[in-house]
Amino acid sequence: MSDQTNFTNLPLDKKAWAVYFTIGNLPLARRNSPGSMAVLLLPLLPVPPKLSKSSKADRRQRKINADTLQDVFELIFAPLPDVAHVGIPIDCANSKVRLCFPILSAWIADHMENVALHWLKTNTCPKCEVPTNELGTNARSY
Amino acid sequence: MNLGIGQNIFHRLDRVLASDLYKPDILHTIYLGLFKYMMDWIEAFVTKHGRLQAFDEHWKALPPYPGFLVPKKAYREVTQWQGKEMRNLGRCIQGVLAVALRQPAGAQAIPFKRALRCVRALVDFNMMAQYRSHTPDTIAYMEEYLDQFHRMKDIFLEFRVTKRTQAKVDKQRNEIRRLRALMRECVATSQRRRMPDDNRDEENEMRNDMVHGLSHFNFIKMHLLSHFCDHIHRFGNILMYSTEIGELAHKTQIKQGWRQLNKNDAACQIVHSYGPQHAIQMRLLNLQSLKNCGPNLSPDVLKHLDRTTSTVWPPVICRRIWKGRRGDVSNIVDFSRISGVSLEIIYRELIRYSRHNLPIDHRLLEDHATLRSLPIELLRQLEVPVLTFQEADVYEIHGARSTVTLHFRNQGSRND
Numbered sequence: 001m002s003d004q005t006n007f008t009n010l011p012l013d014k015k016a017w018a019v020y021f022t023i024g025n026l027p028l029a030r031r032n033s034p035g036s037m038a039v040l041l042l043p044l045l046p047v048p049p050k051l052s053k054s055s056k057a058d059r060r061q062r063k064i065n066a067d068t069l070q071d072v073f074e075l076i077f078a079p080l081p082d083v084a085h086v087g088i089p090i091d092c093a094n095s096k097v098r099l100c101f102p103i104l105s106a107w108i109a110d111h112m113e114n115v116a117l118h119w120l121k122t123n124t125c126p127k128c129e130v131p132t133n134e135l136g137t138n139a140r141s142y
Numbered sequence: 143m144n145l146g147i148g149q150n151i152f153h154r155l156d157r158v159l160a161s162d163l164y165k166p167d168i169l170h171t172i173y174l175g176l177f178k179y180m181m182d183w184i185e186a187f188v189t190k191h192g193r194l195q196a197f198d199e200h201w202k203a204l205p206p207y208p209g210f211l212v213p214k215k216a217y218r219e220v221t222q223w224q225g226k227e228m229r230n231l232g233r234c235i236q237g238v239l240a241v242a243l244r245q246p247a248g249a250q251a252i253p254f255k256r257a258l259r260c261v262r263a264l265v266d267f268n269m270m271a272q273y274r275s276h277t278p279d280t281i282a283y284m285e286e287y288l289d290q291f292h293r294m295k296d297i298f299l300e301f302r303v304t305k306r307t308q309a310k311v312d313k314q315r316n317e318i319r320r321l322r323a324l325m326r327e328c329v330a331t332s333q334r335r336r337m338p339d340d341n342r343d344e345e346n347e348m349r350n351d352m353v354h355g356l357s358h359f360n361f362i363k364m365h366l367l368s369h370f371c372d373h374i375h376r377f378g379n380i381l382m383y384s385t386e387i388g389e390l391a392h393k394t395q396i397k398q399g400w401r402q403l404n405k406n407d408a409a410c411q412i413v414h415s416y417g418p419q420h421a422i423q424m425r426l427l428n429l430q431s432l433k434n435c436g437p438n439l440s441p442d443v444l445k446h447l448d449r450t451t452s453t454v455w456p457p458v459i460c461r462r463i464w465k466g467r468r469g470d471v472s473n474i475v476d477f478s479r480i481s482g483v484s485l486e487i488i489y490r491e492l493i494r495y496s497r498h499n500l501p502i503d504h505r506l507l508e509d510h511a512t513l514r515s516l517p518i519e520l521l522r523q524l525e526v527p528v529l530t531f532q533e534a535d536v537y538e539i540h541g542a543r544s545t546v547t548l549h550f551r552n553q554g555s556r557n558d
Contacts, residue, residue, distance in 0.1 A: 016396050016409070020388060028274065028382050034390050037423050041395045041416055044409040073151040084156040095443050104155055107163040108383050110170040111362060118150050118160065123362055126164040127369050136359025138292040138368060 017045040019076070024105055045072055066119065073117075080104065165383035166370050172268050173228035175363035180264060181231070183298035185218065187257055188242060191250055197242040204234055225386065236265050253297055260294035263287045267367070272381060276374050285371050295359060300350070302357040311352050315345055471520040474513060480520070489513055 020039040022031060031038040048065040080102060087099045109117065114126040123132050152160040188197045198216040206212045211230050213220075223231075239261055243254045267287040273280055303311075374380060399412040432439060471477055478485050489510055496506040506513065527537040 016392075016400075016412070018388075018392065018396055020391055020395075022387075028379070032381070032384060032387055034394075037420060037427060039387055039391045039395075040420060041391070041413065044396075044413060070151050074154075077151070077155055081154075081156050095445075103157050104152070104163070105158070106165050106377075106383060107152075108165050108167065108385055108388065110167060110385060111366070114164060118152070123360075125362065125365055125369075127161050130365055133358070133360055135362060135365040136295075138289060 015047045017047045019043055019045060043072070043076060045069065069116070077104070164369075165377075166366060166373050166380055167383065167385050168268070168271055168380060169225045169385050171363050171366050172271070173225045173232070174223075176264060176367070177228050177232060177235075177268075178223065179363075180261065180298075181217070181235075183301045184235075184239060184257075184261070186301040187253075187298065188239075191243075191253070193242050196244075197238065200238045200241045204238070210234070232265055232268055236262055256294050256297040260291060260297055263291035263294060267291060267370075271370055274379050274381060276379060281371050281374055284374075288367060288371070299357050299359070300353050302359065303353055304357070307353065307356040310356065311349055314348065314352065318345065318348070471518055473518055474516065477518050477520060 019042045021042050022039045026038055030036050046068060048061075048068075084101060084103050087101045089097045090100045092098050107114075107117070111126075112122075114120070115122055118126050120126060123135070124130075125135075150160050152158055152163055184197075185194075188194045198218065201213060201217050202215070204212055210233060211227075213230070213234075220227075236258075240258060243258065246254045264287075267284055270280055270284045270287065370380065377383075395416050396412055399415050400408060403411045403415065432443065471480060474485065474488055477483075478488055492506060492513060493508050496504075496508075500506070506516075526540045528540050530536040530538055
């Protein structure tokens with residue numbers, strides 16, 4: 001799950017881009033209650049400065065930003081592929097040790113985050129290949 | 143088609159399908175997305191049909207109800223809407239609109255009916271999406287509401303006019319008026335009186351045609367709704383994937399940290415400072431749940447409690463490394479071996495230095511055997527280990543160097 005936020009009590013446009021993680025087998029009510037400590041901050045991603053739309057230098061900068069983001073995520077996900085197949089023993093709260101298979105199964109984010117992470121165009125769906133001029137219709141065949 | 147495969151970070155993970163990572167999101171898609179658009183349309187709609195006054199009055203006159211916040215201002219007086227307020231709005235908009243559109247005049251009956259049905263379908267869809275458990279029936283209902291919304295939404299199409307469309311419409315109208323003005327000069331005075339009415343009708347008709355031809359509902363949030371039903375079918379209810387917990391987590395995990403810290407290298411500090419707090423809170427929660435179990439706790443749980451969850455090493459004490467002589471260097475041969483500079487070069491440089499820089503009576507003898515016997519000292523740089531911020535056993539080595547006769551950062555002497 002990732003989300004961008006502003007630091008409110010600051011005149012500058014300081015931003016933080018947080019990635020949280022949580023586990024999938026928590027019950028809904030437990031995870032959504034604020035005191036449950038169910039979500040944990042993992043890293044803060046680098047926030048690139050705002051760019052204008054057209055200039056050529058900015059386009060290069062944009063590419064660099066995307067590459068940086070990709071490298072950061074590679075770093076974050078580095079332990080995952082090894083343990084996804086063989087599992088990893090993890091301490092459980094009731095004194096037992098369980099063999100767990102951590103797999104990334106959902107990414108909760110608003111649309112603009114999805115666009116940034118999946119490297120999409122702004123007006124495309126992150127899930128299917130619907131053409132832009134059919135976004136408003138109720139087409140479900142894609 | 144839309145995905146650049148090499149670029150997507152999720153494609154490299156095992157057992158992960160990037161397109162399945164997307165989860166529908168009620169907060170951004172419905173509350174802050176479609177409801178917001180819909181309110182714009184409704185506002186334009188009631189203005190067009192002269193019911194704005196009634197709409198505002200009924201909006202303010204809503205009675206209180208448990209779990210429902212009574213809006214204090216009329217709809218148009220609120221400048222910014224939060225997700226929570228939008229949820230509130232979803233509960234009452236249908237009723238307010240129905241009352242505001244009461245007793246339609248003859249020609250208004252059909253548009254009013256269609257608008258109400260459109261709003262109702264969307265509100266119903268939203269309500270159903272919040273169910274915590276679903277049956278095939280409820281999913282079928284949701285699909286039906288969505289279909290209905292898509293069938294009825296055309297009533298609001300004329301309020302989806304973008305600036306570009308508006309500019310085109312204006313341009314065409316001016317063009318027609320110009321042509322007509324030209325024509326009127328050729329027509330007799332008696333016929334002129336009838337023309338303006340025809341003009342206005344024709345203009346309106348053309349405007350409608352253009353607006354309907356050029357405006358569209360093709361924006362992404364409209365489309366994302368269509369994945370809701372399928373998602374429920376495969377992964378369960380939608381509230382489970384709410385983005386709202388992220389917003390809550392910002393408050394405790396980032397913003398509090400940010401307020402307490404000194405803003406130096408803030409990202410690192412925030413990430414480090416929250417970990418211990420989280421651990422303590424988890425511990426408290428564990429103890430709380432054990433307390434609820436009462437006296438029938440098994441002994442190994444108690445034993446487990448005494449054990450610390452992670453092994454803590456005693457902090458490594460790192461002594462300061464001062465500037466000092468290295469023991470293994472005593473003459474030029476040793477120095478050449480350690481530094482990797484050949485003897486010839488050292489001799490040459492030494493002789494050059496002595497010729498250029500030293501007074502005559504202090505010059506070195508230019509003879510390799512004498513030079514070789516000169517005593518050499520190799521000194522270490524002053525290295526000061528400094529604890530990394532908020533870590534017990536990680537040191538950063540800060541190298542110090544002599545600034546010779548210069549003051550610190552070219553400033554005056556310091557008395558500290």
